[in-house]
Amino acid sequence: MKKRTLIILSIVGFVLLLGIALAVKVFGDGKTEKDGYNTYQVKADNPIRITGKVSPNTIKTYQNNSQLGDFVSVQVEDGQYVQQGTPLINYAIDWTQRQSLVNQVNQAEADGDQNAINKAWQQLNRYDGQVNNSIYATFPGTVSLQNIKNVGEGEAILQLISDEPEIQTTVSEYDLDKIKVGDKVNIQVNSTGKKGTGKIIKISQLPTSYKQEGSAAQASAAGVSAQASSGEGEENGTSLTTNNPIQNNPSGGNSNETSKYEVIVGDLDFKVRNGYSVEAAIPQDTLKLPKEVLTKDNYVYVVDKQGKAHKTKVEYDEENGTLIVKKGVKKGDKLIKNPDSKVQDGKKVEVSE
Structure with missing residues (x-):
């Protein structure tokens, strides 16, 4: 009886050991012999979404x-x-x-x-x-x-x-450094579905909160100017007055609110009526990578169409745990995630689909 029990226990132990070995093989390094290495395809950052209305350049x-x-x-x-x-x-x-x-x-x-x-x-x-x-x-x-x-x-x-329509919109301080004058903008008219493109022709230097404060200062200065023009020193019914208000220590708005900056999109390549509302997207060229693609010496492995891995030096900045590519890889490249010592430069590698 004891001998039979020992045999059963041995079989159970063997099965458990086999299961543990398979689990280590499957989950320990994130891949199996059959599935191969997981990969990450390099892609650009999400476009910046904006909304606005079409208005004429000048009336x-x-x-x-x-x-x-x-x-x-x-x-x-x-x-x-x-x-x-x-x-x-x-x-x-x-x-x-x-x-x-x-x-x-x-x-x-x-x-x-x-x-x-x-x-x-x-x-x-x-x-x-x-x-x-x-x-x-x-x-x-x-x-x-x-x-x-x-x-x-x-x-x-x-x-x-x-006859030069423009789109007036705003972007937040978090997106301001991602755009520049001349950037392409993809546009869609809400009411008609019509699509076209334009480009950024102006980005304000100050947030909209300063503009609002400046308007109050100008109104005050205009009142002073009007009083000055009615005083002495006029010749032949005319006088020279100036209206160049100065803002000392402007506050820039509530410190708890996110600043927004006015952006003007022009050079539209399609006809659209003034006043129509639109949705638009500013494509981003910034490439981002997860840390999992890096080797211990900060290289990556790029897999070509023949399935061969190529060890590649990548230059990047790190932002909130994400790698911002400066040089080394391009959009569409397929990179090996969690590369180990088995991956060799120039050798074919099995990757998961």
């Missing part, structure tokens, strides 16, 4: 300027596309005012007084600039009529909308 509002003369009519239609220099508005202009300025130039040049010449030309150029700015299209764009009947002084007659 110019043409207001009734009675200093030129009485408003007569517009010379364009609503929705009409115009080139730079196209006449938009008719005024009953009294050209004797300009002729008077021309006469002043001629008289100053005849007298040879350089200071008088400069001043006369300055006044004439200012008048011509005012006429051009109030009548002609200063850039190519689409006309939007606002009011063409009983227009009061300073009231809007029409708007000129530039």
Whole structure:
């Protein structure tokens, strides 16, 4: 009886030892002879997701300027596309005012007084600039009529909308260092599903919190400037005032809030209506690796299409336990995870699918 028990115990012990050996083989080094080594395929970091609305690069509002003369009519239609220099508005202009300025130039040049010449030309150029700015299209764009009947002084007659749409959005401080001017942006219009591309044309230097604080400072400075312009020192009803506000020790917003920076995406390669909302992605070229691919001497093994392992030196920075590749491997490379002494440079290696 004892002999039979010993035989049974021996068999059980043998089975247990065999099971332990198999477990070590399978789980001890993360691979089996059949499955081979696990691998990691090098891939780029996830794209930065942004949202925004399409808006024109520039909108110019043409207001009734009675200093030129009485408003007569517009010379364009609503929705009409115009080139730079196209006449938009008719005024009953009294050209004797300009002729008077021309006469002043001629008289100053005849007298040879350089200071008088400069001043006369300055006044004439200012008048011509005012006429051009109030009548002609200063850039190519689409006309939007606002009011063409009983227009009061300073009231809007029409708007000129530039034909260069942009997307205004923001990125957080955590993504700011991952982007730069000129980066490609993949765009999709929410309402239509239309897709296209653009590129980053501007990244603000200060977060949006500074912009909000700066607006308050400008409003305060504007009030001071207005008071200054109504004081003494005016000559012939005109005065020179400045409005360059200074912010001392700006706070930059709540220290507990994540800063956001304004980003403008332009150079869109497709037509899209102003005001449409979009979702976009900024592709990232940064390559990241897990620590498991490193050998003890900080190399990696790259497996080629023939299944051969190539020992490769990789340069990297470490960030929160992840390796940020600087040099050595490229997107799509297949690397051996947990390489051991059995892996040899230039030799074929079994890898799991």
